[in-house]
Amino acid sequence: MTCxxxxxxxxxxxxxxxxxxxxxxxxxxxxxxxxxxxEFAAQREMQRVLTDTxxxxxxxxxxxxxxxxxxxxxxxxxxxRRSVLRGFAMGSAVSALAAxxxxxxxxxxxxxxxILSEVVSAxxxxxxxxxxxxxxxxxxxxxxxxxxxxxxVAPPVIDLTAQGFTLVGGRLDYIDARAIGAxxxxxxxxxxxxxxxxxxxxxxxxxxxxxxxxxxxxxxGERGLNFWAVSDIGADELAEFVDKFEAAMKAxxxx
Amino acid sequence: xxGTDDLQKAQRFREAALPHLDDVxxxxxxxxxxxxxxxxxxxxxxxxALKHFDSYRGPAIKPWLFAILRNVCNAxxxxxxxxxxxxxxxxxxxxxxxxxxxxEASPETEVLRSRDAGAIRKLIETLAEPFKETFVLREINNxxxxxxxxxIGAPVGTVMSRLARARAxxxxxxxxxxxxxx
Numbered sequence: 001m002t003c004x005x006x007x008x009x010x011x012x013x014x015x016x017x018x019x020x021x022x023x024x025x026x027x028x029x030x031x032x033x034x035x036x037x038x039e040f041a042a043q044r045e046m047q048r049v050l051t052d053t054x055x056x057x058x059x060x061x062x063x064x065x066x067x068x069x070x071x072x073x074x075x076x077x078x079x080x081r082r083s084v085l086r087g088f089a090m091g092s093a094v095s096a097l098a099a100x101x102x103x104x105x106x107x108x109x110x111x112x113x114x115i116l117s118e119v120v121s122a123x124x125x126x127x128x129x130x131x132x133x134x135x136x137x138x139x140x141x142x143x144x145x146x147x148x149x150x151x152x153v154a155p156p157v158i159d160l161t162a163q164g165f166t167l168v169g170g171r172l173d174y175i176d177a178r179a180i181g182a183x184x185x186x187x188x189x190x191x192x193x194x195x196x197x198x199x200x201x202x203x204x205x206x207x208x209x210x211x212x213x214x215x216x217x218x219x220x221g222e223r224g225l226n227f228w229a230v231s232d233i234g235a236d237e238l239a240e241f242v243d244k245f246e247a248a249m250k251a252x253x254x255x
Numbered sequence: 256x257x258g259t260d261d262l263q264k265a266q267r268f269r270e271a272a273l274p275h276l277d278d279v280x281x282x283x284x285x286x287x288x289x290x291x292x293x294x295x296x297x298x299x300x301x302x303x304a305l306k307h308f309d310s311y312r313g314p315a316i317k318p319w320l321f322a323i324l325r326n327v328c329n330a331x332x333x334x335x336x337x338x339x340x341x342x343x344x345x346x347x348x349x350x351x352x353x354x355x356x357x358x359e360a361s362p363e364t365e366v367l368r369s370r371d372a373g374a375i376r377k378l379i380e381t382l383a384e385p386f387k388e389t390f391v392l393r394e395i396n397n398x399x400x401x402x403x404x405x406x407i408g409a410p411v412g413t414v415m416s417r418l419a420r421a422r423a424x425x426x427x428x429x430x431x432x433x434x435x436x437x
Contacts, residue, residue, distance in 0.1 A: 008419040015393065017400050017415075046426055047394070053372045055379070055395045059280035063294045067276070067301045071269060072261040 001029045006036045013040075014047055115176055116219075116228075120212045122173045123193045123230040126182065132191065133169030133184050143170045147181050153225070155181035155196035156249060163244040165192060185241070192231040192241055199226045207242050209235050218242050222249070268308050271316050272301065278396050279320050285391045286328045288380050296331055300324040321392065321406040378428050386421035393418055 001009075006029045012018045013026045030037045126132050135146040140159040147154035150172060159167045165185040173182045173195065180197040205221035216238045219228045229242055279300060283293035300323050304311075311319055382390060385407070392403045393414075400418075404411045 008416050011419045011422060012400070012415055015400070015418075042426065043422055046422065046429070050375065050394055053375055055281075055372060055376055056277060057281045057284045057293075059276045059297065060294065063280065063297060064273070064276060067273070067298055068269075070298070070302060071265040071305065 001025055003029075003033060003036055006030065006033065007039060010036065010040045010043065014043060116210060116212055116217055118175045119195055119217060119228045119230055120215050122175060122182070122195065123191075123215060124213075126171065126173070126184070126193055127191060132171065134171045136169040138167050140167060143167065143183065146170055151179060151181050153196075153198045155183055155194075155225070156252075157183055158245060158248045158252065160185060160241070160244055160248060163248070165241055165244065187231070187233050187237065187241070190231055190233045192229060192233065192238070194245070195228040195230070197226045199224060207239070209239065211235070220246075222246070264308060265305070268305050272304055272308075272320060275317055275320055276301075278317065279324055281395060282321060282324055282388070282391055283328065285376075285380055285395070286325075286384075286388060287331060292331060296324065296327045299327045303327065315402055315405075317396070318398065318402040318405040321396070321398075322408065325388065325407065378425060378432070381428065382421055382424055386417050386424060389414055389417040390421035390425065 006026060009018065009022065009026045010030065013023055018026065030040050135143055137143050137146075138159070138161065140157045144154060144157040147157070147170060155170075157167070157170065161167060165187050168184045168186050171182045171184060172179055174180070175195060175197065178197065180195055183194045183196065185192040185194065199221060203221065205219075207218050207220035209216055209218045211217070215230055215232055216235045217228055217230045218235075218238050218241075219226065220242065221227070227242075227245075229238055229245075231238055231241075233241075276297070280293060280297050283296045283300075284290065287293045287296060300320065303326075304320055304323050307323075379387065379390065379395075388407065389403060392398045392406060393400075398406065400411050400414045403414045407414070
């Protein structure tokens with residue numbers, strides 16, 4: 001390999017774009033050529049500095065909304081769940097305020113709706129940096145005892161990793177002015193919050209899915225507990241989550 | 256009132272293309288070196304992308320969006336008649352740019368001083384085309400060589416040699432400025 005070739009290929013080596021054979025060749029040349037070795041070291045150093053520096057720009061919010069506005073849309077447009085999520089992922093005060101506004105608008109409805117909106121708000125809050133879990137563990141035997149003594153009734157904590165929903169931890173939350181437990185799962189990069197509260201009625205209420213602000217919420221009642229599973233995953237996937245959870249619960253009780 | 260198909264298409268487009276808005280805007284800023292021109296170009300890019308969204312096939316939408324943005328920026332360059340058309344491929348340009356400085360000009364042991372992002376952005380902005388776009392797509396937008404080739408419609412070998420020259424040019428400008436400020 002000549003120096004001229006190496007001076008081009010060393011960049012591909014830096015960028016991990018070479019197959020093993022070519023990478024060895026370039027490395028071999030560099031090892032035996034002080035000039036090319038120096039160039040390689042200098043370029044690697046420059047790449048390190050560039051990587052450590054934020055060179056990206058952020059599109060202004062006005063541009064984003066202009067583009068949104070230019071897309072064909074239905075008369076009443078729901079905020080897309082992505083845009084809501086992104087706002088929260090960025091932890092931007094502006095979008096947090098905007099989302100609270102949305103929540104405030106839907107608050108004055110009947111009890112069910114009010115609790116649903118509280119559940120969704122709690123889900124949104126949990127997505128902000130550092131709010132997702134109070135106890136972080138993928139082990140149900142760590143998460144479950146953590147709740148003891150913090151709540152009248154500790155929520156059932158079930159590891160569903162084998163079923164495709166990874167247990168990531170638990171959290172105390174407040175719904176309807178009462179402390180309740182939230183068990184947190186992840187499906188790929190999506191968060192599923194399972195809120196559990198005690199109820200006086202022990203009757204079985206079949207699962208029902210509602211959508212609010214682009215989030216799916218599936219609620220059901222079983223064994224004297226009310227459950228709300230909230231996530232931005234699709235309604236069918238959320239239903240799958242609830243089915244697997246209930247199946248695992250039944251297995252636990254019977255076992 | 257748009258039809259259901261249009262709405263569904265718009266929704267698919269929104270989910271596929273809007274998450275890359277910052278990436279597209281970043282490239283536009285570097286290519287056009289002006290915030291409001293960049294905004295206009297990005298908006299035009301998204302309009303065109305939506306229009307041609309039916310014909311978009313393929314797994315990676317980013318190179319496709321970048322290719323559209325590049326066309327929009329070329330039109331913008333043409334409009335700015337007083338400036339040279341910058342992303343036009345000049346035959347032989349790649350061969351004319353020296354790929355590295357002789358080592359006496361930049362001692363091997365020299366470590367580049369960390370600089371603030373603004374200063375580095377400025378250095379990158381002043382790189383000549385077509386080297387700048389290749390550099391930004393790789394180093395800032397994190398595209399693979401193959402994706403860059405797709406976005407700029409050139410072979411991977413060309414991407415590689417342009418990138419080598421872009422980096423050599425950037426490093427030369429960087430060290431020259433440090434000499435100057437000493």
